[in-house]
Amino acid sequence: MSQPAIEVENLHKRYGDVVAVDDVSLTVAPGEVLGVLGVNGAGKTTMIELIAGLRVPDRGRVRVLGRDPRRDRAAVRQLLGVQLQQAELHAALTVGELLGLYRSFYPDPRPADELLDLVELRAQRRTRFEKLSGGQQQRLSIALALVGRPQVVILDELTTGLDPRARRRMWAGVEGLRDETVLLVSHAMDEVQRLCDRVVLLDAGRVVALDTPAGLVARAGAANLEEAFVRLTGKELVTEENA
Numbered sequence: 001m002s003q004p005a006i007e008v009e010n011l012h013k014r015y016g017d018v019v020a021v022d023d024v025s026l027t028v029a030p031g032e033v034l035g036v037l038g039v040n041g042a043g044k045t046t047m048i049e050l051i052a053g054l055r056v057p058d059r060g061r062v063r064v065l066g067r068d069p070r071r072d073r074a075a076v077r078q079l080l081g082v083q084l085q086q087a088e089l090h091a092a093l094t095v096g097e098l099l100g101l102y103r104s105f106y107p108d109p110r111p112a113d114e115l116l117d118l119v120e121l122r123a124q125r126r127t128r129f130e131k132l133s134g135g136q137q138q139r140l141s142i143a144l145a146l147v148g149r150p151q152v153v154i155l156d157e158l159t160t161g162l163d164p165r166a167r168r169r170m171w172a173g174v175e176g177l178r179d180e181t182v183l184l185v186s187h188a189m190d191e192v193q194r195l196c197d198r199v200v201l202l203d204a205g206r207v208v209a210l211d212t213p214a215g216l217v218a219r220a221g222a223a224n225l226e227e228a229f230v231r232l233t234g235k236e237l238v239t240e241e242n243a
């Protein structure tokens, strides 16, 4: 069997009294797109930050393509692209300057034009980050996650807040990542259904289920993924539509 792209074993993380990630174990195969679903506060962001080496676990083990994201930080940085919900980028730099800066970190970066086309920001090349709309800032953070041709891509709320056209464009972009492994945090069932090979359901930091979208629906005896989510977690998923 080939080496897993991501291995997580018995991962724990607590903030004071709150257990954010509670004994999570999972394996993601190379090329797989794994959806991460859970209500607000379920532990999704904490889990992906632990996988990316941005937080220190209390217990447990993480490997990205066989490497420890904290001990082998430099190596993992070349292999992993991360788009986080709140990207803190240099506000005064333009889109072009930020792309140039990020491209300088990698030996074989994607061409700037290719990235600008993917996220439809060609016209904003000379616009400062602080002047971009929220959706444009988010699209730029996705482009920056892909600059270094990462083998593993983490996308946190890929299309939240984007208009329908931009969402479809992002989906096509993810579908174009054929060899890459993708961890996709989402609240959008249509997105998960379309893009994900398997889905992990998190609730209160624990894995409730991990299966294909069809497998989750069958296991819950549900009509669709949204109903399966509600049945398996006992919670309503808050989406942009019903927030």
Ligand SMILES: Nc1ncnc2c1ncn2[C@@H]1O[C@H](COP(=O)(O)OP(=O)(O)OP(=O)(O)O)[C@@H](O)[C@H]1O
Pocket: 015, 018, 019, 020, 038, 039, 040, 041, 042, 043, 044, 045, 046, 047
């Ligand atoms: N830095 C922090 N300090 C203290 N508590 C935190 C911190 N970050 C997260 N938490 C708590 O840990 C739990 C898990 O939070 P996390 O952000 O990982 O959930 P999430 O599933 O990503 O939620 P959302 O959908 O709202 O982004 C929550 O109860 C949250 O309040």
